[in-house]
Amino acid sequence: xGDKVFCIKTVKKRPIVDPEIPCTxxxxxxxxxxxxxxxxxxxxxYLDCDDLRSxxxxxxxxxxxxxxxxxxxxQPSWFTCFKAVPRNKLNIYxxxxxxxxxxxxxxxxxxxxxxxxxxxxxxxxxxxxxxSHGAKSKWNSVPEYFEKELVPRNTDYCIIxxxxxxxxxxxxxxxxxxxxxxxxxxIPKIPKIRxxxxxxxxxxxxxxxxxxxxxxxxxxxxxxxxxFSTTDQKKALYNLLKELIPExxxxxxxxxxxxxxxxxxxxxxxxxxxxxxxxxxxSIVFLKEKGAEADFNAFSYVIFGDDLSKEEFADxxxxxxxxxxxxxHSVVIRVCCSAKVDADEEPKxxxxxxxxxxxxxxxADGEIGWNCVLTPSTTEDVEECQAKKAKHKYxxxxxxWSTVFVLxxxxxxLS
Numbered sequence: 001x002g003d004k005v006f007c008i009k010t011v012k013k014r015p016i017v018d019p020e021i022p023c024t025x026x027x028x029x030x031x032x033x034x035x036x037x038x039x040x041x042x043x044x045x046y047l048d049c050d051d052l053r054s055x056x057x058x059x060x061x062x063x064x065x066x067x068x069x070x071x072x073x074x075q076p077s078w079f080t081c082f083k084a085v086p087r088n089k090l091n092i093y094x095x096x097x098x099x100x101x102x103x104x105x106x107x108x109x110x111x112x113x114x115x116x117x118x119x120x121x122x123x124x125x126x127x128x129x130x131x132s133h134g135a136k137s138k139w140n141s142v143p144e145y146f147e148k149e150l151v152p153r154n155t156d157y158c159i160i161x162x163x164x165x166x167x168x169x170x171x172x173x174x175x176x177x178x179x180x181x182x183x184x185x186x187i188p189k190i191p192k193i194r195x196x197x198x199x200x201x202x203x204x205x206x207x208x209x210x211x212x213x214x215x216x217x218x219x220x221x222x223x224x225x226x227x228f229s230t231t232d233q234k235k236a237l238y239n240l241l242k243e244l245i246p247e248x249x250x251x252x253x254x255x256x257x258x259x260x261x262x263x264x265x266x267x268x269x270x271x272x273x274x275x276x277x278x279x280x281x282x283s284i285v286f287l288k289e290k291g292a293e294a295d296f297n298a299f300s301y302v303i304f305g306d307d308l309s310k311e312e313f314a315d316x317x318x319x320x321x322x323x324x325x326x327x328x329h330s331v332v333i334r335v336c337c338s339a340k341v342d343a344d345e346e347p348k349x350x351x352x353x354x355x356x357x358x359x360x361x362x363x364a365d366g367e368i369g370w371n372c373v374l375t376p377s378t379t380e381d382v383e384e385c386q387a388k389k390a391k392h393k394y395x396x397x398x399x400x401w402s403t404v405f406v407l408x409x410x411x412x413x414l415s
Contacts, residue, residue, distance in 0.1 A: 005139065006122045006181075008081060008091050011099060011149055040065050049073060049103055049189075072098035074411070076331045077186045078358055079150060080167055082175045091181065094173055096358075100152070105189040106197070106284065107157030109146060110165045110362045111182035113261045118142045118159070124149065142182075143264070150184060151266075157186075158197055158282070160228060161261035163338040164363035168347035171355075178344075185331060185360040190410045192294035194220065194287045197265055199280040202236035212243045216287060221249075224286035224298035224408060226333065227257035227368050230278055234398040237368070240281055247393040254298035254372040255397060256406035258335040258364025286408070296410045299324045300372045306340040306401045310349060317353045320405065323373035326357075328411030334361035335369065335404040346403060357407075369404035370395035 033040045044055060044065050052073075055066040079095035111118075122145040140148055143159065151157050167183045187195070200211040216222070222244055227237070245253050263282040288294045301320040303313065332354065336343045347359045 006091065006116065006120055006142075007125060008093055008122055008145075010124050010126055011079065011093065011095055034061060041069075044069055069101075072101045073103040074188055075329055076188065076358060077101065077104070078167070078169050078184060078360070080169060080173070080175060080180050080183045082178060082180045092174060094169070094175065096169070099150070099186075102152050103188050104152045104155045104186045105193075106195040107151055107155055107184065107186045108284070108360070109150075109157060109159045109182060109184040110162055110167075110180075110360070111142070111159065112163070112165045112179060113161040114163070115179070116142065116181045118161075118264075143266075146184075147266075152186075155186075156195070156197060157266050158284070159264045159266070160282075160362070161263070162258075162362040162364060163261065165361070166336075166344060166347065166363070167361050168351055168359040170358070171351065183360065185333075185358070187331065187408070188329075190286075190294075190296055192288055192292060193223070193296050193410070195285065196287065197282070197284045199263075199265070199282050200240055201279045202233060202240040202281055203279050205239055208240055208243050212240075216244075216285065219289055220287040221290050222253055222285050223288055223294075223296065224254045224300075224406065225256075226284040226406065227255070228260050228263055228282040229257075229368070230260065230262055230280075232259055232366055232398070233279065233281065236279070237281070237397055238394060240283070241394055241397065244283070244285070245394075250370070250394050251372060254300035254406050254408075255369050256300050256333055256335055256404045257368035258362070258404070259366035259368075260362070260364055295327060295412065296408075297325070297327065298372070298409070299374075299407045300369050301405045301407075302367070302369050302371060302399060303403045303405075304399070304401065306337065306343075310345060313346060314349050314353065317350055320373065320407075321353055323375040324407060325374070325409075326354075326414045327409040328414065330354075330357045330407060330409040332357050332359045333406040333408070334359055335367050335406075336361065336363050337367055337399075337401050337403065338363035338365055340401060340403070343403070350405070354407075367399045367402045367404045368397055369399070369402075369406070370397050 044052060049070060052066045052070050056063040075098055077096045077099045079099055081091055081093050084092045120142055121139040122142060123139055165180045165183050167180065196215045198211060198215045200208055202208060225244060286298060303316045336346065347361060350359060
């Protein structure tokens with residue numbers, strides 16, 4: 001068992017020290033909230049977002065605390081785990097300040113199947129634990145560890161196995177452009193945007209419509225689509241696309257994804273029991289009501305070629321930036337061909353041009369995506385992207401030797 005144990009520190013928030021409220025005969029909670037730190041923080045932390053917004057109207061002291069908590073809940077959260085150097089130390093774990101806060105809409109966890117297995121055991125340590133495998137009671141399988149330590153309750157999430165995991169969450173990371181054991185991204189509940197995830201076999205055309213109808217309401221439309229497949233189904237992809245995105249709306253829907261090793265879904269809100277086949281395509285969709293306005297946008301962009309210089313790659317990112325805009329909160333999903341040379345520098349280049357945006361990335365054995373930007377494509381671009389002799393008007397969605405970026409942004413538009 002010992003060679004399967006993976007040691008890591010806990011990320012659970014430590015209990016806040018007892019504020020030591022004195023016992024008094026005429027205890028006044030309202031007065032205590034004002035005078036005993038951190039009692040107000042403790043109580044407001046239990047409230048949902050709507051109640052916190054109401055607290056902002058009570059008084060300035062409450063507004064300051066409520067806005068600080070709200071700020072953490074409306075931002076994306078992330079975590080990453082990578083190898084420690086020297087190796088006799090615990091594996092290094094980094095995460096955002098708002099990890100373990102609620103209001104999570106959907107969670108995506110990537111892991112490198114060559115570096116860690118789901119049947120491996122993780123030994124959880126506190127800061128003051130001796131670096132060892134610890135008591136057997138602390139051992140958890142990888143999925144058990146994710147649910148115990150990282151995934152908020154009642155949150156739909158998925159675990160995706162891929163050839164390589166390489167994210168870039170912040171500039172001071174010790175893991176700049178080095179491969180991770182696993183990375184996770186939690187996107188908060190975005191007002192007027194609903195998320196859903198489902199498997200669908202695109203080869204069985206008669207089953208596609210029922211699957212789509214059971215996950216997407218008739219009054220909703222897709223604004224962003226992430227697709228993952230364990231096999232190369234270039235032609236079959238379009239069977240599913242025809243049910244998800246109208247042909248004349250394709251250029252306005254951001255699409256990204258890739259051919260990966262495997263997926264596992266954990267639907268906590270509406271559990272669905274199903275047996276998935278190797279032909280299944282796993283989809284994550286961001287939906288809004290048709291005709292409704294939402295403070296949300298998604299863009300996607302495909303960069304072709306494995307022989308681009310750093311300057312040429314940067315030029316492509318500048319083109320992408322010039323054809324998009326940002327809101328107050330953003331995340332980027334990056335899918336890169338696993339056979340590309342020197343691809344590990346791409347997140348750094350992207351970060352310099354789009355500073356401060358978390359980049360959630362993985363390598364794939366085939367990339368899925370098309371361009372969805374503000375600047376319309378030229379006639380030549382459209383003709384180049386169209387599949388030859390295709391019976392549809394969708395851009396070519398399946399690529400090799402490419403990098404696909406999907407930018408998801410929400411909140412107020414930045415000037």
